[in-house]
Amino acid sequence: GQQVMQIPQYQHVQEGEDFTTYCNSSTTLSNIQWYKQRPGGHPVFLIQLVKSGEVKKQKRLTFQFGEAKKNSSLHITATQTTDVGTYFCAGLFISNFGNEKLTFGTGTRLTIIP
Amino acid sequence: DTGVSQNPRHKITKRGQNVTFRCDPISEHNRLYWYRQTLGQGPEFLTYFQNEAQLEKSRLLSDRFSAERPKGSFSTLEIQRTEQGDSAMYLCASSLQLEQYFGPGTRLTVT
Numbered sequence: 282g283q284q285v286m287q288i289p290q291y292q293h294v295q296e297g298e299d300f301t302t303y304c305n306s307s308t309t310l311s312n313i314q315w316y317k318q319r320p321g322g323h324p325v326f327l328i329q330l331v332k333s334g335e336v337k338k339q340k341r342l343t344f345q346f347g348e349a350k351k352n353s354s355l356h357i358t359a360t361q362t363t364d365v366g367t368y369f370c371a372g373l374f375i376s377n378f379g380n381e382k383l384t385f386g387t388g389t390r391l392t393i394i395p
Numbered sequence: 396d397t398g399v400s401q402n403p404r405h406k407i408t409k410r411g412q413n414v415t416f417r418c419d420p421i422s423e424h425n426r427l428y429w430y431r432q433t434l435g436q437g438p439e440f441l442t443y444f445q446n447e448a449q450l451e452k453s454r455l456l457s458d459r460f461s462a463e464r465p466k467g468s469f470s471t472l473e474i475q476r477t478e479q480g481d482s483a484m485y486l487c488a489s490s491l492q493l494e495q496y497f498g499p500g501t502r503l504t505v506t
Binding site: 312314322323324325326329369371373376378380381382383384385386387388 | 428430435436437438439440443450451486488493494495496497498499500
């Protein structure tokens with residue numbers, strides 16, 4: 282079956298430092314989505330990447346989709362306390378029947394030291 | 396509030412009992428998903444509806460689990476003969492295109 286792995290599992294950074302999480306899929310993805318889950322909250326959609334090699338930016342967040350559409354990364358510049366949470370990548374797989382299934386990665390939990 | 400809602404928010408049940416959870420998606424969303432999430436893990440796909448049709452079902456979903464979306468609007472997830480391993484957060488999400496909007500979840504504790 283499809284597997285999506287993320288590293289690192291945890292990351293502790295000083296406020297103002299940068300943060301990166303990496304996502305790898307065992308198979309080629311149709312697209313990749315990123316979600317953020319605050320402690321005690323539910324996943325909230327951040328962005329979707331569709332094209333091979335695509336790069337998208339949202340303020341201090343930069344998202345990349347690999348050329349082979351099997352890996353992705355999220356980079357946060359100059360972290361702030363509001364960035365605390367767990368970041369999940371989620372790979373979209375389309376079955377032979379055309380059905381969509383989103384497989385979430387294991388997540389990277391970011392904590393900020395003020 | 397026009398987001399995804401789930402009821403109940405918390406459920407404590409004894410092993411062997413049946414439980415049912417409800418999800419009300421965002422009204423114009425035709426796709427509805429159920430996930431299970433345990434501590435420290437990402438959401439794990441359970442099943443997916445497009446309108447009232449259940450199109451995909453995880454192998455993780457044993458025969459004790461059943462989901463319905465009879466009129467293509469709200470959905471229910473039933474777990475029969477609950478086991479302690481069923482304790483988890485059950486998340487519902489809906490979508491119109493590809494991004495999914497999650498509800499607050501139902502936390503199930505089986506004692």
